Amino acid sequence: KRHKFWESQPVGQFKDLGDTSLPEGPIEAPTPLSEVKQEPYNLPTMYEWITCDIDSDEMCTKVYNLLANNYVEDDENMFRFNYSKEFLRWALRPPGYFKSWHIGVRVKSSKKLVAFITGVPARIRVRDEIVTMAEVNFLCVHKKLRSKRLAPVMIKEVTRRVHLENIWQAAYTAGIIIPTPITSCQYWHRSLNPKKLIEVGFSRLGPRMTMSRTIKLYRLPESTVTPGFRKMGLHDVPAVTHILRNYLSRFVVAPDFSEHDVEHWLLPTEGVIDSYVAESSKTHEITDFCSFYTLPSSILGNKNHSTLKAAYSYYNVCTKTPLLQLMNDALIVAKQKEFDVFNALDVMNNDTFLKELKFGPGDGSLHYYLYNYRIRHTLKPSELGLVLL
Numbered sequence: 001k002r003h004k005f006w007e008s009q010p011v012g013q014f015k016d017l018g019d020t021s022l023p024e025g026p027i028e029a030p031t032p033l034s035e036v037k038q039e040p041y042n043l044p045t046m047y048e049w050i051t052c053d054i055d056s057d058e059m060c061t062k063v064y065n066l067l068a069n070n071y072v073e074d075d076e077n078m079f080r081f082n083y084s085k086e087f088l089r090w091a092l093r094p095p096g097y098f099k100s101w102h103i104g105v106r107v108k109s110s111k112k113l114v115a116f117i118t119g120v121p122a123r124i125r126v127r128d129e130i131v132t133m134a135e136v137n138f139l140c141v142h143k144k145l146r147s148k149r150l151a152p153v154m155i156k157e158v159t160r161r162v163h164l165e166n167i168w169q170a171a172y173t174a175g176i177i178i179p180t181p182i183t184s185c186q187y188w189h190r191s192l193n194p195k196k197l198i199e200v201g202f203s204r205l206g207p208r209m210t211m212s213r214t215i216k217l218y219r220l221p222e223s224t225v226t227p228g229f230r231k232m233g234l235h236d237v238p239a240v241t242h243i244l245r246n247y248l249s250r251f252v253v254a255p256d257f258s259e260h261d262v263e264h265w266l267l268p269t270e271g272v273i274d275s276y277v278a279e280s281s282k283t284h285e286i287t288d289f290c291s292f293y294t295l296p297s298s299i300l301g302n303k304n305h306s307t308l309k310a311a312y313s314y315y316n317v318c319t320k321t322p323l324l325q326l327m328n329d330a331l332i333v334a335k336q337k338e339f340d341v342f343n344a345l346d347v348m349n350n351d352t353f354l355k356e357l358k359f360g361p362g363d364g365s366l367h368y369y370l371y372n373y374r375i376r377h378t379l380k381p382s383e384l385g386l387v388l389l
């Protein structure tokens with residue numbers, strides 16, 4: 001398949017798959033900062049670049065509305081991600097973030113925001129190398145401006161601004177296959193509110209299943225079972241960082257989280273991120289940890305429901321409690337918080353609980369990519385320890 005743009009970029013090329021003579025690591029060397037293009041790429045005449053200050057409620061609302069109306073839909077165009085403003089502020093302002101990497105395109109005359117792309121800095125370990133990368137996300141072009149080849153120029157502009165900060169690698173995901181996935185993950189869904197999921201067409205009643213039998217199948221206990229299971233607090237950051245770093249060290253690609261990163265990414269924020277620890281009553285040590293983020297979807301064209309409340313598995317670590325039991329407790333608290341569905345990818349050790357906890361396979365894949373970094377062999381999802389938002 002012709003990938004005009006991606007065949008011009010420093011990414012693994014399909015033709016290179018299997019060529020073990022190519023070294024693992026950066027594909028192109030950094031260029032001297034003086035040689036990085038100083039001015040923004042050209043846009044079609046009537047459009048201009050803007051840096052989106054998401055601290056401003058007005059700008060954050062414009063970004064929210066652009067995404068809510070034009071961002072990723074499922075394959076059957078029945079649902080569209082509906083990231084909240086609080087979620088966007090959390091996702092885009094981690095330690096060391098750059099405002100200049102929150103990039104918008106607007107119509108010069110009307111000042112209407114018509115496209116968006118972002119990067120946030122992250123230290124990512126690839127095998128034994130820790131690489132500071134940009135995590136690129138939220139690439140969105142207004143539905144009315146599709147096929148104007150805006151996406152390539154937005155990708156080049158975020159790349160240019162990342163280069164200006166002396167960062168030369170990036171990580172990103174997509175639901176489509178472009179050159180070249182480092183791994184391809186399956187997504188799985190665990191019904192929490194099966195009646196609503198069937199009403200809105202997210203799920204279908206199984207063969208030889210009635211609605212009441214289906215509701216009974218997915219029923220969960222009212223309360224969690226793990227002793228010492230409680231919400232994570234600020235004072236847990238050092239212990240959570242310790243067990244999380246140890247756990248993530250097992251994977252080929254994983255974030256290199258500091259305590260400061262854990263404080264940002266994993267401390268509970270209402271309606272954005274939920275995280276729980278299991279504290280031993282005897283030793284008071286933190287033995288386990290689970291977390292999920294809140295990403296609702298708009299339901300397109302259902303007369304009774306407008307929003308699907310979805311939880312997405314984030315990072316989970318077990319040192320004492322069986323992962324099956326810890327994740328069942330995560331399902332229980334998600335149900336208590338009235339989520340309709342709990343989603344997970346088959347990354348890390350998730351495949352050990354998905355089927356047993358009654359997750360069903362989703363109808364698509366999520367592909368992970370690195371920019372300007374070659375991985376010698378495509379990874380299995382279980383070798384990946386990175387969850388993007």
Ligand SMILES: COc1cccc(CC(=N)NC(=O)c2cccnc2OC2CCNCC2)c1
Pocket residue numbers: 072073074075079080081173175187188295297308312343344345362364366388389
């Ligand atoms: C249910 O509403 C949807 C609205 C839009 C798209 C999809 C399907 C889909 N593409 N799902 C995922 O990509 C996905 C499924 C399970 C876990 N994480 C996921 O994506 C995350 C991570 C990548 N950025 C989007 C959120 C579903």
